Amino acid sequence: xxxxxxxxxxxxxxxxxxxxxxxxxxxxxxxxxxxxxxxxxxxxxxxxxxxxxxxxxxxxxxxxxxxxxxxxxxxxxxxxxxxxxxxxxxxxxxxxxxxxxxxxxxxxxxxxxx
Amino acid sequence: xxxxxxxxxxxxxxxxxxxxxxxxxxxxxxxxxxxxxxxxxxxxxxxxxxxxxxxxxxxxxxxxxxxxxxxxxxxxxxxxxxxxxxxxxxxxxxxxxxxxxxxxxxxxxxxxxx
Numbered sequence: 001x002x003x004x005x006x007x008x009x010x011x012x013x014x015x016x017x018x019x020x021x022x023x024x025x026x027x028x029x030x031x032x033x034x035x036x037x038x039x040x041x042x043x044x045x046x047x048x049x050x051x052x053x054x055x056x057x058x059x060x061x062x063x064x065x066x067x068x069x070x071x072x073x074x075x076x077x078x079x080x081x082x083x084x085x086x087x088x089x090x091x092x093x094x095x096x097x098x099x100x101x102x103x104x105x106x107x108x109x110x111x112x113x114x
Numbered sequence: 115x116x117x118x119x120x121x122x123x124x125x126x127x128x129x130x131x132x133x134x135x136x137x138x139x140x141x142x143x144x145x146x147x148x149x150x151x152x153x154x155x156x157x158x159x160x161x162x163x164x165x166x167x168x169x170x171x172x173x174x175x176x177x178x179x180x181x182x183x184x185x186x187x188x189x190x191x192x193x194x195x196x197x198x199x200x201x202x203x204x205x206x207x208x209x210x211x212x213x214x215x216x217x218x219x220x221x222x223x224x225x226x227x228x
Contacts, residue, residue: 031214040123042205042220050214058215090159099147099209100166103216105159 002027006091006106012114013078013085021076021109023091031096032074033103036060037088046089049074050096078111086112116141118208118219126225127196134181135191135222137206145211148182148189153221154202162204165189193224201226 004025013019025032031050035043045058049068063082068074074093078085088110092103117140127133139148150162165173165182172180177197181190193200206219 033215040220043218045215048215088157092159094214096214099211099213099216100164101214102149102161102164103159104161108157 004091004093004104004106006089006109008109009107011109011111013111014114016080018077018079019085019111021078021089021091021111023074023076023106024072025074025091025093025104026072027093027104028071029093029095029104030071031094031101032068033092033094034058034064034066034074034076035090035092037090037108043090046076116143116208116210116217118206118217120204120206120219120222122222123220124223124225126227128227129196129198131196132192132194133196133224135193135204135206135224137189137191137219139187139189139206139208141187141208141210143210147209147211148180149207149209149216150178150180150189150191151205151207151218152200152202153205154199159205163191196226198226198228200224 007022033048034046047066049055065077090108091106094101094103146167148165152160152162163175177194179192203221205221207216209216
């Protein structure tokens with residue numbers, strides 16, 4: 001079945017530690033996105049990528065980094081510079097190009113601070 | 115900048131009733147797309163319905179329909195014959211035609227009561 005796989009489902013970070021959230025898709029989509037979801041805040045865009053080896057900052061990119069070395073993969077690293085990382089993180093993908101392409105979402109990763 | 119506003123943080127209705135969720139948006143664009151996404155307790159985001167701004171006819175998907183008022187910049191979602199499985203967070207979203215980023219509202223938490 002085609003879809004988006006996020007791992008792990010739950011992740012814990014220690015002070016000063018970088019952690020990486022995985023996102024893999026087999027939908028052959030060009031565009032991929034990372035969102036952060038906090039209670040009462042909706043979804044906020046962290047980073048997005050419209051093509052391999054290229055990505056752009058979203059609205060809340062500070063303290064995060066990404067890479068897009070393969071079409072299928074778009075990992076997100078939460079760095080120690082992100083002082084409030086506790087949140088639910090959603091990865092999405094779409095055909096890209098124009099706004100009429102709906103986004104398909106993974107099941108999310110919940111990140112907590114130890 | 116484009117914004118999406120959902121004025122109802124939380125709603126409850128009895129099973130089998132009809133419920134309408136409100137959404138307004140602000141944009142100077144003429145060509146754009148509007149979406150409603152559902153996020154059940156499992157946390158996976160699911161596309162419910164999509165509307166193209168250039169179409170006057172309101173989109174429908176089974177029990178889900180929209181009331182799209184372009185001049186008023188309003189995009190409400192109507193759920194008919196509501197079911198327990200409709201209990202979820204509902205997000206209204208906007209995307210410009212020339213850009214594949216989606217802007218989400220803060221969501222409305224809908225409870226369907228038995």
